[in-house]
Every structure is written in structure tokens, then in C-alpha cells.
């Protein structure tokens with residue numbers, strides 16, 4: 001399909017020339033005479049690119065661009081200025097236009113314009129491709145993370161399931177014993193009713209009570225029931241955390257209890273850190289709901305937690321005794337929420353600090369890391385939420401990643 005261009009100029013003769021020239025270059029072209037008509041036409045149609053003359057009576061090009069920019073993201077826009085008004089073009093560039101062309105008396109700009117438009121649209125196309133690829137990569141990384149977590153989650157569920165099973169088998173046997181005993185008591189009751197209780201019968205019932213070890217059963221049965229309920233609750237908790245963690249990636253931001261989201265992320269990833277670290281949480285009880293995309297935020301936090309566990313694991317691998325610690329803190333700071341994830345791992349060596357957020361930068365061996373964790377965390381926190389992510393680190397001591405998110409949505413204008 002042809003790309004649609006709107007050309008805005010008050011000089012009718014010129015608009016006709018430009019229209020012909022651009023149509024010859026393969027574009028579908030509409031023209032508007034003057035800034036006001038330009039705004040109206042632009043609102044009606046969907047255009048791939050806008051070319052606007054600066055000097056027009058009534059509404060000048062720059063003002064028209066200002067109005068458009070205040071309404072939302074500017075479409076690819078090119079400004080056409082008279083010679084000597086490059087200063088205005090610079091103003092327009094600051095507003096976000098893609099390029100400008102200087103109108104010359106000889107009309108050479110007519111030949112130049114199609115090439116400039118080609119370039120702008122090509123650049124835009126590449127940027128869109130890039131964004132699409134980033135999205136797909138993030139999606140793939142999330143699936144990979146879920147796959148990686150799955151085995152650990154299965155293990156986490158298996159342990160309580162096993163003791164729920166053991167306890168239920170115990171209760172089954174206990175009930176069979178008690179049932180048998182009840183049969184003996186029933187015989188005694190019948191005999192009492194018939195006034196036929198013999199010493200022999202009483203001795204038999206007593207023997208049955210002894211054999212059943214009733215004291216043991218009355219001690220152990222409530223314990224078995226309590227443990228089973230705990231086990232079922234653990235499993236239910238893990239399942240709930242999984243649901244919350246893999247919350248379908250909605251495109252709409254909404255208020256989220258981040259303490260809870262982080263807890264869920266810690267629960268689903270437990271098997272990834274529990275062998276190397278204890279996790280300490282210090283959650284702000286008054287943390288306000290944060291306007292965000294929970295699926296993406298969970299993914300960013302998971303990536304940082306996995307790194308923390310791996311950094312501690314690397315120390316343990318060096319023969320250090322005992323487990324390390326991962327500390328997760330949340331705090332409100334004015335209009336922001338701050339999440340701090342500290343580890344007692346290796347720390348980040350100075351020479352790689354500038355690179356850790358780069359796509360595919362990793363110090364891990366093939367199969368252990370692909371270098372996407374932090375670049376995705378960056379894109380989630382900074383690009384999608386208008387937040388910040390950085391770190392403090394000391395080799396040999398550990399690292400703290402600090403994620404700051406605006407409580408309300410300030411990133412509406414940021415790309416998403």
C-alpha cells in the first residue's frame with residue numbers, strides 16, 4: 001500500500017508542484033492550504049508523514065507542530081523552511097520533527113524532498129522493527145524463565161504433597177484402628193443394655209484399647225491433620241503465586257500491590273535461590289498501590305533476583321561457607337516507590353559495570369545466561385514505566401539493584 005503524506009503550505013501553486021513530485025515518487029499525497037486546514041485534514045485522515053511549510057499566514061508551521069505535539073506523539077514530520085530560518089527548524093526538531101528541508105529559490109528542494117521523506121520513513125520503519133523485536137525477545141525470555149522455573153516449582157509442590165500423602169495414610173490406618181475399637185465398644189454397649197456384661201467381655205475391650213494405643217492416636221491425629229492442612233495451604237500458595245506471576249501481559253496499567261507481587265515472584269523462584277541464599281523481606285506496610293503492568297514488573301524483578309542468586313552461587317562455588325542473603329526492601333519516597341534488591345554475592349567488577357544493561361551482555365557460560373535479564377529489566381522499568389534502575393556494588397561484598405517506579409502513571413507520554 002502507498003504511504004500517505006499530508007503536505008501543508010499556503011502557496012497553492014507550490015502545493016500542486018510538490019504533490020506531483022511526491023506522487024511520481026510513489027506516495028499518495030493530500031494537500032492542505034494553511035495551518036488551520038492542515039490541522040483539520042490531519043485529524044480526519046491517517047497519514048504516515050506530515051510535511052509542513054513554516055511561513056504561513058494565520059497559523060505558522062511551528063505553531064501547528066506545537067499543537068500536534070501537545071496532543072500526543074508527533075507523527076513523522078518534516079518541516080519546510082525558507083532559507084535563513086534554520087533557527088526555527090531547530091526549534092521544530094526539539095519538538096520532535098524528524099527532519100527539515102530548506103526551500104531555495106531555484107526549487108532544488110523539490111528534488112530533495114522525496115529523498116528526505118524516503119529516509120525518514122525508512123528510519124521509522126527500522127525503529128518499529130526494533131521495537132517489535134524487543135517485544136518478542138522479552139516475550140521469549142519470559143517463556144524461557146517460566147520453563148526454567150517450572151522444574152523448580154514442581155519440586156516445591158512435591159515436598160508438601162508428599163507429606164500430605166504420608167499424613168493421610170497415617171489417618172487412614174488410625175481410622176481403621178479406631179473403627180475396630182468402636183466395634184468393641186459397641187459390643188460392650190449392647191451387653192450393658194441386655195444386662196449381660198461379663199468380666200470376660202470387659203477384659204476383651206480393655207485389651208483392644210491397649211492394643212490400639214489410643215493415647216498415641218489422640219496425640220498424633222490432630223498433628224497429622226494440622227500438617228496436612230499446612231501442606232495443602234503451601235501448595236495453594238504456590239499455585240496462587242504462579243497465577244499472579246504469570247498474570248496475562250495486559251496492555252493496561254492498573255494499581256498493583258507490589259509487596260504482594262514481589263512475594264509471589266519470590267515464591268515461584270524459591271527453588272532457584274533456596275540452596276544458596278536466605279531471603280529477607282522488609283516490605284513497607286504502607287506502600288501505596290503502584291500503577292503498572294504487573295506481568296512485566298514481575299519479570300524484571302525475577303531477572304534481578306535470579307542474578308542475585310547466581311552471584312551468591314558463584315561465591316559458594318568458590319568454597320565460601322554457609323548461605324548468602326538476598327534482601328528485598330520496598331519503600332515509598334514521595335511520588336515514587338523504591339525496590340531494593342541486595343545480595344551478598346560477588347559484586348560487579350568495575351570494567352563491566354557500564355555494560356550490564358546491554359542486550360546479550362553476559363559473563364555466564366553458554367547455557368547459563370544469555371545476557372537478556374537486565375536489558376529486559378531496563379526496558380520494562382525505564383521505557384514502559386518511566387522509572388529508573390541502577391545499582392550499587394562492591395566486589396567481594398555484594399550488589400544492590402535499585403528500581404524506582406512512579407506511583408501514578410507519568411509514563412503515558414513515554415513509549416510503551
Ligand SMILES: Nc1ncnc2c1ncn2[C@@H]1O[C@H](COP(=O)(O)OP(=O)(O)OP(=O)(O)O)[C@@H](O)[C@H]1O
Nearest residue numbers: 307311347356362363364369370371372373374399
Ligand atoms: N547481582 C549481580 N551480581 C554480580 N554480577 C551481576 C549481578 N547482576 C548482573 N550481573 C552481571 O551482569 C551480567 C548481565 O546480567 P543479565 O541478567 O543481563 O544477563 P545474565 O544473567 O548473564 O543472563 P540471563 O539473565 O539472560 O540469564 C551478568 O552476566 C553478570 O556478569
Ligand SMILES: [Mg+2]
Nearest residue numbers: 303307373374
Ligand atoms: Mg540474569
